[in-house]
Amino acid sequence: MKKRPIIGITMGDPAGNGSELSVKVLLDKDVYETCRPIIIGDANCMEEIVKRLDKENEIKIHAVNKVEDAVFEYGTIDVYDMGMVDMEKHIYGKISKMCGEAAFQYVVKVIELAMNGTIDATVTNALNKEAINMAGHHYSGHTEIYAEYTHTDRYTMMLAHEDLRVVHVSTHVSLRQACDKVKKARVLEVIRIANEGCKAIGIENPKIGVAGLNPHCGENGLFGTEEIEEIQPAIDEAMAEGICIPEGIPTPADTIFSKALGGWYDIVVAMYHDQGHIPLKVKGFNYNKDLKKWDAVSGVNITLGIPIIRVSVDHGTGFDLAGKGISSELSLTNSIDYAIRLASSK
Helix, strand or coil, rough: CCCCCCEEEECCCCCCCCCHHHHHHHHCCHHHHHHHHEECCCCHHHHHHHHHCCCCCCEEEECCCCHHHCCCCCCEEEECCCCCCCCCCCCCCCCCCHHHHHHHHHHHHHHHHHCCCCCCCEEEEECHHHHHCCCCCCCCCCHHHHHHHHCCCCCCCEEEEEEEEECCCCCCCCHHHHCCCCHHHHHHHHHHHHHHHHCCCCCCCCEEECCCCCCCHCCCCCCCCCHHHHHHHHHHHHHHHCCCCCCCCEEHHHHHHHHCCCCCEEEEEEECCCHHHHHHHHHHHEECCCCCEEEEEECCEEEEEECCCCCECCCCCCCCCCCCCCCCCCCHHHHHHHEEEEEEHC
16 A cells, blocks of 8 residues: 555544544654544544643644545544534543443444545544443444444454564453353464464464463363363364464463563464453553553554454543543554554555
């Protein structure tokens, strides 16, 4: 792709910090040299946060009803104005049906724009799961919305922080259910998606580590048989297809991530949500004990297996920080960088 890719960025839950993060990122002139960003959200909310940040002399909001009307110039933030938020009822940090509906519709719109080729990639700020469910949309998160609206059955999320990358066999289910989902077909599917995802970001021959489910990978069946009955057969079939899994066996979860950080693997297949999220967030999140808050979050979330590009911040809506001008935009910056990288490789 020779032209700067058009990146659609959802504003996220209007009661959260997505609007603030978007403004902060787009205050960086370098962003406009590498892509053409447009916010999918509410122009009124964006104007409000520009005032709160005291940036009215640096930034103006340009509301549009179609992407073709965007100017894509530094100093102007183009907003595909959805007109979903009544500012008289808008309260930062408060869960509401109105904001849940707005956040959901921003996601639906950005998917539509990507599916019809109007934009080249999507980046999402955080939504609040309780709020979207309050609005009648019963999804466990962005990933499931993207899967349904792109008509995709085969997908997974990849978390990334610098050179640490993780994909998951299951995500938003209970731990008890997660164990039941460790089946050969799904493990093999995720290994394949991990291989494809690494190639999409320029890793030609990715080395994939596959975590075990049980302590010490089950100790030959003493602590569980999933490694023997499900995970190993998936590894064997993947390797027969030419996928590189260096050891050729599952690796204990308590050592696999140290190996990944040391460069032995390009990506790790985790068996369930917290197995993969904890090491990524230990590395990518920084908690300031003096301020008693997160002062930096740098990881990103990439949905693999869907027909469009979707990268997301790896944090929540920041309701406790919203509207105060103190949120770190680092994860959003990294998400946009990843989206540009993926779009440019097409």
